[in-house]
Amino acid sequence: MRKNWIVYPYFGWMIAFTLIPLSLLIFFSLTTQTNQGISFSFDNFQRFFEPLYLQVLFRSLLWAGISTLFCLVLGYPSAFILANLKLKYKNTLILLLVLPMWINFLLRTYAWLTLLERRGLINTLLGHFGIQPLSLLYNDFAVILGMVYNFLPFMILPIYTVLSKINQNLLEAAGDLGASPWQCFCKVIFPLSLPGVSSGVTMVFMPAVTTFVISRLLGGGQYTLIGNLVEQQFLTVGDWNFGSAISMVMIFIILLGMSFTSRYEKTQEGGGLW
Amino acid sequence: MVKNFLKKSYLFLIFAFLYAPIIVLIIYSFNSSRSRGSWEGFTLDWYRAMFRDRQILSSLYYSLIIGALSALIATIIGTLAAFGIQRLKRFLQNTVMNLTYLPVLNPDIVTGISLMLLFIFFHLKLGFMTLLLSHITFNIPYVILSVLPRIKQLDPNLYEAALDLGATPSLAFKKVIFPEILPGIISGLLLAFTLSLDDFVISFFNTGSGVSTLSITIYSMARRGINPKINALSTLMFLSVLTLLIIVNLIMARDESNKKRRQNLS
């Protein structure tokens, strides 16, 4: 066997920058600082299982779920229509769809502040119609809107990719065998698009659960999602042990989610998006 | 016909939703008043102010440098790694691939924090180096994911054929293997650069000493309230990205038509 030396730099990097940090995280989560020094305990995890923090977890999962659902409901039809478009400039439309994804994520979130404020654009326009200013910012609505807005293209693209690769002959065959368009969709198209759907759901749900920027900027500091909780523990309160424990819980949730969706995925191809 | 119209309007609404905030940002970057409810006249003042803002310019500089360097280094390490992984035995290969996925799967906040713990534990001062190291770390898996499929698709016979025809191993590599995997390397490089530019969370936890990226600067400015300088910045960024994508698209279209022409001729 030829010596496989070229993989060693990567091994080294991985150990240094992935495995060691992870072990530090595990170490911090299992220890607490007491007056006598460091002691091993499950206190941090126990504290997480208090009702207050479980509520935070539940809220994060719920909102991520709602945002994912909205993204799916809005995104699937878009992907479907796009895939079936016979226009010359289909590629341009895809380009335009991808463009917002390339704009800085923070700027996209910040953009909504101008629109949603009490004296912002939307309320000003509504005011012309005599409608009282709506409370559109710093509430559930704003945060979920922010999540849907940021992650929608991530739902549309994978579904579009899979839909556009569906062999047209299959559809023709189904039609020849007497299926109505609706049956065609339910029995042929939708099942075939499931890998794309599962890809999209993964790419929306995971970041949605763990975000802290969207809830911070659009939620006005009132919404503590699990990401905010971790950030707060590390940067404001300084309780790294509790923060690490919460991080471990987050990793666990993600791994759990991945094991569900991997049932629908076939072989992993490069990049995932392109 | 109605169905067609409905479909197109639905798409239009979705695109309107995606672009409305960006358009608003751009329009307000020219508003001479800071108020978001009224338009008080066209001005380029905010653009001027933005170019004078030390912090914005310095963070732009750092974002670009870190993006380019981390993408480059990650591509080199990642490509080598992809070759190495390809030659591993089945079990080890699977383990390594799973570990490679870890930074990709991990919420970025966890990656950011774990790296911060690493740097602090080893008494490294948070600054340019730690920022660069973090970016390289999260970029490498994406490079591997871009290059590995290409390597797997390589026809092993081509390399042997080249050697049989008298090429030295390095010439064979340069002329046979490298061009085949080049698209994967390029897409890995671009992907890494983009991710690096867009990253906020990991940079947020791993920088210091006045080194700030664009995302971090925007975040701290946004937390102070609405500032039209940010609008000016976003307009310029939007235009740059648009231009870039158009150029890339044109190049790709030209490549396609060149290929078609060559096929037609032969």
Place this chain on the structure above:
Amino acid sequence: MKKILSSILCAALLGTLLLSGCDKPLPKLTVYNWGDYIDESVLKEFEKQYKMKVIYETFTTNEDMYVKLKSGGSSYDVIIPSDYMIKRLSDEKMLAKLDFKNIPNYQYIGAAYRNLGYDPQNQYSVPYMWGTVGILYNKKMVKEKPESWEILWNKKYAKQILMLDSQRDSIGIALKKLGYSLNSKNETELNAAKAALIEQKPLVLAYVVDEVKDKMIAGEAALAVVWSGDGVYCSRENPDLEYIIPKEGTNLWFDAMAVPIGTTNKKAAEQFINFMCETKIAYKNADYIGYASPQTEVFKKLPKSLTENRAFYPQAEDLQNSEVFTDLGSMLKVFDRIWTEIKASK
């Protein structure tokens, strides 16, 4: 294609080398201060006069600053925290003793600002600004003039109230409203304050720090908790806004400049502190950010309309019920937990 790529890379590398080379010669000074708390032109003046580069970073609350400093990841030469935080840092031996020979402008600091509780022998800090915490309200949106912290719990102003996203300030206000001390270490009192803040949560529009100014000026909210200087700035920008100190009393605070132990530039740090105490510079800052300066010459130069305003420059009688924050010591963990629970609750 390859040629283009390699030439771009070469250009990038060259660019990096050239640009990074530009920064090398000047010594650097890192200053860590509150956000929006300086007239940035004074930094440029300092750089010109002392031939140094100033790296200026900001924090939003004392607690954020403490964690950043403690974690050891960054090193700062000058920090400008508040009173109780200075006490905590000096107790934890994280501050260097200042060499006042390098700070001759200290003579201008008024007697009332020396030998305060948090630095009794004046060894570690030089006062920068002082002020109070109070209620900023929009006269057009709030009909009755607020006199008590109670107004922030008034259901009439639901979703029109902005609270400070700062642990000690918010818990302190709740304690004051209930008639307790800001520095209470009594668990019952603290739990009552926690309950009050949780009760208030549905009425709060947002927990903000620096955004509060922009929002109040734009008329996005009717009431806000602000620091006094922000009150000055806001009422200047929007004449409908007024700042008052509630009758139950409030927090009287002092921010001061200190030098952390890890610094390599102690002399430069002290020169910076001295520079900030120069009358011309201190005046610029006080004028720009609106906070009260402890520098006596500055006080004389500021317009009477400002210095005679009891809300911004309170006299002793106005401050009867007000307290300075003290370091909580071991109770800190309890405060941390309470704040986490308040933020996390619905």
